[in-house]
Amino acid sequence: MTDATSFPPGTGSGGRPTDPARRPLVVSPHLARRYARERRFRLLGLASVATAGLILLILLGSIVSKGYSAFWQYNVDLTIEFSAEELNPDGGPVDMETLRRANYLALVRDSLKREFPDAAGDRSERRKLYGLVSPNADIVLRSMVLEDPGLIGTTQTVTIKLSDDMDTFAKGYIDRNLPEGDRRVTDLEIGWFDHLNSEGRIHAAFNVDFFTQGDSREPEEAGIYGALIGSILTLMVTLLVSFPIGVMAAVYLEEFAPKNRLTDLIEVNINNLAAVPSIVFGLLGLAVFLNFFGLPRSAPLVGGLVLALMTLPTIIIASRSALKAVPPSIREAALGLGASPLQVVTHHVLPLAMPGILTGTIIGMAQALGETAPLLMIGMVAFIVDIPQSFTDPATVLPVQVYIWADSPERAFVEKTSAAIMVLLGFLVLMNAIAVLLRKRFERRW
Amino acid sequence: MTFSFGKAAAIAALGVVAMTAQAEARDQIRIVGSSTVFPFATVVAENFGKTTGFKTPVIESTGSGGGLKLFCQGVGTEHPDFTNASRRIKKSEVELCAENGVTDITEIKLGYDGIVLANSKAAETYNLSRKDIFLALAKQVPVDGKLVPNPYTKWSEINPDLPDTEIEVLGPPPTSGTRDAFVELVMREGAEQFPMLKEMGKKDFRAVSDSMREDGRFVEAGENDNLIVQKLEANPAALGIFGFSFLDQNADKVHGSIIDGSAPTFEAIADGSYPVSRSLFFYMKNAHVGVIPGMKEYVAEFTSEKAAGQEGYLTDKGLIPLPEEDLKSYRSAGENLTNLSL
Numbered sequence: 001m002t003d004a005t006s007f008p009p010g011t012g013s014g015g016r017p018t019d020p021a022r023r024p025l026v027v028s029p030h031l032a033r034r035y036a037r038e039r040r041f042r043l044l045g046l047a048s049v050a051t052a053g054l055i056l057l058i059l060l061g062s063i064v065s066k067g068y069s070a071f072w073q074y075n076v077d078l079t080i081e082f083s084a085e086e087l088n089p090d091g092g093p094v095d096m097e098t099l100r101r102a103n104y105l106a107l108v109r110d111s112l113k114r115e116f117p118d119a120a121g122d123r124s125e126r127r128k129l130y131g132l133v134s135p136n137a138d139i140v141l142r143s144m145v146l147e148d149p150g151l152i153g154t155t156q157t158v159t160i161k162l163s164d165d166m167d168t169f170a171k172g173y174i175d176r177n178l179p180e181g182d183r184r185v186t187d188l189e190i191g192w193f194d195h196l197n198s199e200g201r202i203h204a205a206f207n208v209d210f211f212t213q214g215d216s217r218e219p220e221e222a223g224i225y226g227a228l229i230g231s232i233l234t235l236m237v238t239l240l241v242s243f244p245i246g247v248m249a250a251v252y253l254e255e256f257a258p259k260n261r262l263t264d265l266i267e268v269n270i271n272n273l274a275a276v277p278s279i280v281f282g283l284l285g286l287a288v289f290l291n292f293f294g295l296p297r298s299a300p301l302v303g304g305l306v307l308a309l310m311t312l313p314t315i316i317i318a319s320r321s322a323l324k325a326v327p328p329s330i331r332e333a334a335l336g337l338g339a340s341p342l343q344v345v346t347h348h349v350l351p352l353a354m355p356g357i358l359t360g361t362i363i364g365m366a367q368a369l370g371e372t373a374p375l376l377m378i379g380m381v382a383f384i385v386d387i388p389q390s391f392t393d394p395a396t397v398l399p400v401q402v403y404i405w406a407d408s409p410e411r412a413f414v415e416k417t418s419a420a421i422m423v424l425l426g427f428l429v430l431m432n433a434i435a436v437l438l439r440k441r442f443e444r445r446w
Numbered sequence: 447m448t449f450s451f452g453k454a455a456a457i458a459a460l461g462v463v464a465m466t467a468q469a470e471a472r473d474q475i476r477i478v479g480s481s482t483v484f485p486f487a488t489v490v491a492e493n494f495g496k497t498t499g500f501k502t503p504v505i506e507s508t509g510s511g512g513g514l515k516l517f518c519q520g521v522g523t524e525h526p527d528f529t530n531a532s533r534r535i536k537k538s539e540v541e542l543c544a545e546n547g548v549t550d551i552t553e554i555k556l557g558y559d560g561i562v563l564a565n566s567k568a569a570e571t572y573n574l575s576r577k578d579i580f581l582a583l584a585k586q587v588p589v590d591g592k593l594v595p596n597p598y599t600k601w602s603e604i605n606p607d608l609p610d611t612e613i614e615v616l617g618p619p620p621t622s623g624t625r626d627a628f629v630e631l632v633m634r635e636g637a638e639q640f641p642m643l644k645e646m647g648k649k650d651f652r653a654v655s656d657s658m659r660e661d662g663r664f665v666e667a668g669e670n671d672n673l674i675v676q677k678l679e680a681n682p683a684a685l686g687i688f689g690f691s692f693l694d695q696n697a698d699k700v701h702g703s704i705i706d707g708s709a710p711t712f713e714a715i716a717d718g719s720y721p722v723s724r725s726l727f728f729y730m731k732n733a734h735v736g737v738i739p740g741m742k743e744y745v746a747e748f749t750s751e752k753a754a755g756q757e758g759y760l761t762d763k764g765l766i767p768l769p770e771e772d773l774k775s776y777r778s779a780g781e782n783l784t785n786l787s788l
Contacts, residue, residue: 127757135759139496174698182567183698217489217763294524297476298504383488385495385502394474394504404507407670409485409695409764414672 063425067418073207073220074162074170076133076196078111081155082145086110094149104138104145108160116192128189134161134220162202164219164412166193170202173411184411210419214385215401219412222405224423226387230300230380230395231369231427233388237304238311238368243361245308246315247350250357253316254323255345274313281310282374290378297379298394306374311364318360322353354442362435366428372399398424472523473739475503479513479530480623482559482689483726486760487530487748493759494747500740503528510623514729518543521733527741530728532559532623537788550732551786554745554776556754558766560690560715560723561628562702563615564675568682570609572703576721578605579705580636582613583664585657588640596659616667616674617658617687627724628687629656632705635721675700690715690723691764715766723766732783745780749773 087102088094112129113119119129137160144158145151161167168174169185170193180187196202213223257263285306289295295302326349334344350357375381381400388395396404402424405417477487484507495502508516510531517529518539535553543551563579565572581604586593601608618625637643637655644651658664667674671688675696678686685703690710693702702710706721714720728748735741747753754760756767767773778784 123757131762136496178698181697184695217485217492290524296472297524298506379504379506382504382506383484383491384504385492406672407481409671409689409691411695 063418063421067415067420067422069171069173070210070415070419071207072204073209074167074202074204075159076162077157077159077201077203078108078115078133079155080107080111080141080158082107082141082151082153083110084153087145087152094152096146099145099149100142102142102145104141105135107141108133108137116195119188119192125188128186129192131163132166132189132192134163134218136216136218136221137161159205161220164410165189167220168412169193170204171415173415210416214387215383215396215404216385217383217408219408219410219416222413222416224398224401224420226384227396227398227401227420228423228427230303230384230388231397233300233391233395234303234307234380234397235365235369237301237391238307239361239365241305241308242311242315242364246312246361246364247319247357249312250316250319250323251345251350254320255349256341270313270316274317277373278310278371279373279377281306282377284309285374286377296392296394298382298384298396299392300380300388300395301391302378303375303380303395303397304391306378307368307371310371310374311368314364314367315357315361318363319353319357322356322360323349325356326352351442355439358435358438358442362432365431369397369424369428369431370399372397372403375400398427474501475528475738475740475744476526477503477505477528477530477728478508478516478526479506479528479728480510480532480726481507482510482532482623483530483556483728485691485763486556486726486765487728489760489763490744490748490753493753494740494744498740498743498747500743503740503744505530514539515542517729517731518546518548520546521548521731523737525731527731527734527738528728528744530726532724532726533626534725534727535729535786535788540786540788548731548733550783552730552732552745552779552783553786554728554730554749554780555768555772556726556728556748556765556776557760557768558715558723559726559764560710560720560766561624561631561687562690562693562710562722563685563687563705564678564693564700564702564710565685566678566682567699567701569611571701572601572608572685573707574608574703575605575706576632576636577639578608578636579632580639580655583615583658584633584637584654585659586654588642591642593654596661596663599663611683613663614665614681614684615663615687616665616677616684619666619668624687624689628722629658631722631724633658689764690766694764712761712766726765729786730780730783732785735783742780746777749777749780 086106088098090098109130112132113126116129119125140160141158144156162170165174165184166189169176169190174183174185176183176190185193193202209221210223212225213221214226216222253263253266285302289302289305290297330348330352331344334348335341339347372381375397379394380396381403382394382396383404384394384396386393398420402417402420405413405420475491477491479487484505487505491503491505494500506513506526510533513526513529514531514535517526519525535551540551543549563572563574578601581587581596582598582601584596587596587598588594589597598604598613600610600612602610617628634652634655637651643654646654667677667686671692674686674688675692678684679699686700690702690712693700693710694712708714708720710720710722715723730741730745750758751773752758754765754767754773756770758765758767761767768776
């Protein structure tokens with residue numbers, strides 16, 4: 001526009017009549033449109049980010065609001081009479097085996113009957129009364145007595161878990177104003193609950209068992225620990241198998257392999273493998289690891305191997321692009337200083353590519369952590385109570401636990417499901433944090 | 447950079463371990479089978495593990511058919527010891543078992559399960575006959591002596607006494623034992639009531655009675671019954687098909703429709719007056735008894751009075767118990783390893 005001023009008004013260059021006063025008019029509508037377009041683009045971008053954020057917020061909000069209550073449990077203080085007739089009916093010296101087999105549930109039931117003598121007559125009422133507390137209450141008493149046989153003959157106040165229905169009621173998930181037939185707890189049970197509550201004997205406590213026990217069919221007893229250990233064992237196998245193999249394959253393909261049709265074919269196939277549905281890897285695991293090698297069903301070892309197969313393509317692809325991103329000048333300089341090709345890779349290229357490789361690995365591991373479909377075929381989708389002790393013990397993993405609880409009829413499993421999802425997400429965040437830390441350590445600038 | 451070589455050595459070692467770890471002797475019972483029996487079997491397994499010195503059995507939910515297939519693969523510790531089924535074992539499955547050397551099987555019936563057609567408490571209770579249900583859900587129905595694609599869109603078109611709402615039913619997919627039982631107990635019974643269908647050959651009859659409509663009024667909602675309950679709560683116009691234990695647990699949200707004059711209650715299913723109920727079974731591989739510890743004890747726990755009896759803990763989980771006589775006879779079958787006879 002600067003040169004336009006050098007012409008007299010009315011005459012343009014090339015004989016075209018130009019009016020300098022009109023020229024900004026010609027440009028400015030364009031400009032305004034361009035600015036508007038840019039603003040729209042930015043707004044759209046912002047809107048996409050906001051939508052994604054909002055959806056995440058809704059998801060997390062619904063999980064947390066449903067699940068946070070699973071982290072505590074309502075208990076009741078009962079006076080338990082450790083009667084000698086019940087625990088050691090033959091008298092004489094206390095025998096550990098007799099103590100182990102004694103009927104501790106009867107102690108709880110006697111205590112409840114003493115508390116509410118009115119209910120003791122009718123059979124169905126009595127069942128309801130016993131149903132106030134967890135059917136696993138006997139375990140607490142047994143371990144108390146086994147630890148200290150001196151308790152026999154004494155009367156103690158013991159804290160016992162409420163049953164899942166009463167716990168759900170105490171947490172306010174059951175509306176007492178509904179007609180009696182429409183809710184799981186009857187007026188009678190609510191009456192007992194209110195009586196105990198008015199005496200201050202019902203109180204909430206942090207649900208330690210949720211983090212220290214395996215699965216159970218009683219929601220108040222069910223814990224996430226077994227699945228957590230299963231996930232850790234499985235992912236350990238996955239990492240130990242897929243990381244070295246994946247990185248070695250990527251290094252060879254990227255740094256050493258000749259570029260020919262065969263390596264092209266391999267590359268195409270690795271890319272295709274990354275898109276294979278995960279259930280296919282489960283079928284492969286069933287055919288190869290279980291039927292051919294005869295490895296045990298439901299074992300973290302097999303689960304880890306199957307997930308490793310699934311994660312391998314992800315790691316190889318990520319590692320290759322990380323290796324590609326290392327500038328050739330580094331390789332050339334190292335070679336020029338007399339390093340062997342192996343030294344170039346191990347001393348220079350791999351350390352520089354390590355942040356990218358770790359990112360790829362963690363993405364692969366996160367995928368493996370959330371996978372249930374391939375585990376279905378090798379028997380890891382199962383009800384397993386005992387905590388796995390080794391790589392060959394039957395085990396399940398966190399997402400499978402979520403699935404099993406989501407499918408259980410008991411109402412109290414709804415909150416357990418959401419709580420398990422929270423634990424799963426926490427585990428994922430922890431894994432990512434470790435990856436970020438490692439990346440920070442390995443990060444180098446050139 | 448030696449660390450990737452260290453890892454490589456570790457994986458090599460692991461590989462060797464993997465190859466040599468052959469199926470070793472197992473000291474834990476393995477159970478596969480029906481997802482309907484799963485909630486009951488798991489409670490028994492847990493109690494069994496708690497009260498005896500044996501390890502808690504591992505139970506997989508594979509579906510009745512899938513479970514029997516695994517069960518019949520052969521004898522040996524790599525094969526399961528029990529399979530649960532929400533229907534009786536078929537002749538073809540017994541033959542498959544025999545082919546693979548599984549010849550001695552003990553059958554235990556553990557109780558009954560009702561299948562309910564439920565809807566949200568916000569809507570009125572339906573009073574249906576099996577004929578109504580067939581007309582609402584079959585792909586083809588007889589109209590004026592001819593088979594036509596299902597023309598009904600509202601319940602009131604089928605029976606003027608029924609509410610004037612659109613037909614929308616959520617149900618299990620064909621892989622489910624619940625679907626099999628629903629087809630057998632409701633759809634076929636409903637179709638039987640049309641003389642023109644009854645006169646058809648068995649194959650043609652089944653083609654009509656077993657096909658559910660595919661125009662979006664019958665929705666396959668997956669195996670997760672909790673999900674169906676949630677959908678019913680959100681949509682009061684819809685009905686859902688699922689097992690009685692889910693109705694029992696969600697009595698504040700949904701209510702079961704009356705079918706042929708009988709409401710789905712615990713008592714009505716137990717005495718047989720509610721028409722849509724089926725038997726639940728599990729099968730024991732007798733050749734494994736004595737090899738895998740605790741098998742007989744597990745059956746004893748399952749058939750005990752405190753588990754499957756009239757007041758047993760399984761009834762708390764929604765199982766409809768067997769009459770006392772039957773339970774006793776199955777208990778002794780478990781003790782004596784009575785071989786299955788079809």
